Amino acid sequence: DGGITQSPKYLFRKEGQNVTLSCEQNLNHDAMYWYRQDPGQGLRLIYYSQIVNDFQKGDIAEGYSVSREKKESFPLTVTSAQKNPTAFYLCASSIRSGTQETQYFGPGTRLLVL
């Protein structure tokens, strides 16, 4: 059963704490993405990776970090430098097939600050 999994479903962060959101895919996709979704705003790209061991900043990378050591995994760390981390975080992956390319999304992680 192929797909993208994100864990945990809910995550609570204390002040000054770093937390890591997990994203795993078994679709054999090369590219992976992290988005943040806030009420009243469109999805905003945090980081993306087009290949293993390489990643680029998106539009709102400050306060976040990622790694891409394996094709299947793209964890996102929300650092203490991110002052407003409460949001719904979505991970996605994609593969380019000719002229068709669509992103497949995980179920999301909701991050709340205690």
Place this chain on the structure above:
Amino acid sequence: KQEVTQIPAALSVPEGENLVLNCSFTDSAIYNLQWFRQDPGKGLTSLLLIQSSQREQTSGRLNASLDKSSGRSTLYIAASQPGDSATYLCAVTRAGNNRKLIWGLGTSLAVNP
């Protein structure tokens, strides 16, 4: 700068009605346009993808059109059902090597039994 706008922001219709959701974009230099569905508290599901050279795509009761020159796309839902209730998001992929998606805010659809 590419901007994507979706109108209306919210829509409530009785079951069985045909309806149209609108998406507009400011820069016609796109690679493709996609429509996604998002249920509350869930991830996104891709519904239809239209390449920049295409005019429309169909899947079941869904039909999406693209008019690149006018910067518009519509998602037509025929014979709406309560199970269609969700938020529908439109996104365009910028042309070029950096194929980032630019997202609209979505249309929240409620289909009432």
